[in-house]
Amino acid sequence: MNQPIGELAPPTRLMLTPGPSSMDPRVYRAMATPLVGHLDPWFRGLMDEVQILLRQVFRTENRITFPISASGSGGIEASVMNPLEEGDQALICVNGMFSDRMAVIAERSPAKVTKIEAPYGKAVDPDDVRRAGKGKKIKIVGLAHGETSSGVMHNLDGFRKVADELGALLVVDAVATLAGVPLNIERQRIDICFSGTQKAISAPPGMSPITVNARVEEVLRTRKTKVQSWYFDLTTAMNYWGKERLYHHTPPISLIYALREAMRIVLEEGLEARWERHRQNQLALIAGIEAMGLELLVKNPADRLPTVTAVMIPGGIEDTKFRNQLLDEFNIEIAGGIGALKGKIWRIGLMGYSSQKAHVLLLLAAAEKILLEQGYRVPAGAGVAAAIRAYTQAETATAVSR
Numbered sequence: 001m002n003q004p005i006g007e008l009a010p011p012t013r014l015m016l017t018p019g020p021s022s023m024d025p026r027v028y029r030a031m032a033t034p035l036v037g038h039l040d041p042w043f044r045g046l047m048d049e050v051q052i053l054l055r056q057v058f059r060t061e062n063r064i065t066f067p068i069s070a071s072g073s074g075g076i077e078a079s080v081m082n083p084l085e086e087g088d089q090a091l092i093c094v095n096g097m098f099s100d101r102m103a104v105i106a107e108r109s110p111a112k113v114t115k116i117e118a119p120y121g122k123a124v125d126p127d128d129v130r131r132a133g134k135g136k137k138i139k140i141v142g143l144a145h146g147e148t149s150s151g152v153m154h155n156l157d158g159f160r161k162v163a164d165e166l167g168a169l170l171v172v173d174a175v176a177t178l179a180g181v182p183l184n185i186e187r188q189r190i191d192i193c194f195s196g197t198q199k200a201i202s203a204p205p206g207m208s209p210i211t212v213n214a215r216v217e218e219v220l221r222t223r224k225t226k227v228q229s230w231y232f233d234l235t236t237a238m239n240y241w242g243k244e245r246l247y248h249h250t251p252p253i254s255l256i257y258a259l260r261e262a263m264r265i266v267l268e269e270g271l272e273a274r275w276e277r278h279r280q281n282q283l284a285l286i287a288g289i290e291a292m293g294l295e296l297l298v299k300n301p302a303d304r305l306p307t308v309t310a311v312m313i314p315g316g317i318e319d320t321k322f323r324n325q326l327l328d329e330f331n332i333e334i335a336g337g338i339g340a341l342k343g344k345i346w347r348i349g350l351m352g353y354s355s356q357k358a359h360v361l362l363l364l365a366a367a368e369k370i371l372l373e374q375g376y377r378v379p380a381g382a383g384v385a386a387a388i389r390a391y392t393q394a395e396t397a398t399a400v401s402r
């Protein structure tokens with residue numbers, strides 16, 4: 001009972017999971033700066049800065065753009081609960097656990113929810129959404145830009161087109177894509193978009209940046225009933241994040257410091273350069289994985305999510321034994337599959353600070369050693385060599401295009 005508890009000393013892991021990702025030391029330093037009150041005039045100024053940075057990362061001028069004090073799931077809840085009320089209909093595209101969560105949450109609203117499904121590992125077809133919505137009055141079409149549970153990315157343009165035809169709002173989960181994959185709220189005309197801080201932004205978990213456009217503001221103004229959730233009601237939350245700065249709840253001040261620094265890092269690198277870095281590192285990882293004789297879950301390269309790669313676990317290798325050795329011997333964490341994919345895939349995240357050439361090469365070398373020791377034959381050095389070739393090709397292509 002009275003056992004003394006020692007000082008906190010977490011191990012230093014390399015997090016190559018689908019979130020959280022590892023963080024830049026600058027973000028840790030920002031988090032360790034002094035706490036101020038959430039209504040302190042200095043903090044009010046900082047809130048403006050955070051919103052300015054967030055608008056740049058989302059590429060939008062939307063007035064309502066701020067970090068919700070909740071993890072990505074809170075972003076889902078805010079995004080579906082705010083537009084939906086009695087009599088509304090929602091079409092939610094489901095191709096994995098997180099897009100299914102959007103449907104599950106929407107089902108708690110008074111709206112009628114229809115799932116448009118695709119098998120895990122595949123993208124939903126916008127034509128299926130069109131067919132399901134034909135002749136109906138649809139309020140929202142929702143989908144995950146990047147489905148982290150299976151490593152699939154959707155091309156948003158087809159869904160925007162269908163949502164336009166149906167007169168619906170487009171709701172996009174960008175938890176696994178914002179700051180890692182091309183995304184432009186204004187140009188792609190996304191009505192509601194939310195993300196998570198612990199992925200390609202590389203800040204700690206616990207906040208969900210959200211942005212909604214003027215069309216959504218109008219929907220909120222003309223609601224007949226109150227938003228069912230008090231905490232996630234965007235109109236009241238905006239009394240705090242908007243000009244009034246009225247108390248709504250006490251936000252996670254130190255996390256907001258961290259988010260501010262993480263977004264400064266994102267914008268110093270430049271979004272285009274960051275998207276390209278994520279793309280190149282995934283291509284090198286895939287080259288290495290395939291050279292080792294392993295297969296990917298997502299067969300169509302156009303459907304692959306650059307931030308999360310789903311690898312089929314080879315026959316004879318036990319999921320947790322492999323991942324435990326990777327953690328114990330190399331301090332590297334990757335994730336297993338979830339739901340129907342448990343024990344069948346590994347999910348490797350290359351997000352934000354974690355998406356680095358050195359990490360890709362280290363992971364491939366470590367994987368080769370462990371696979372060999374656990375009885376899977378891998379051609380010696382093939383994974384690392386293929387990844388290096390992929391980097392060299394990319395560097396040559398860049399030099400030629402200059």
Ligand SMILES: Cc1ncc(COP(=O)(O)O)c(C=O)c1O
Nearest residue numbers: 071072073098146148175176196
């Ligand atoms: C695509 C996607 N949406 C939503 C979530 C939920 O986010 P959180 O776990 O931060 O609540 C996740 C988490 O991994 C995700 O990957």
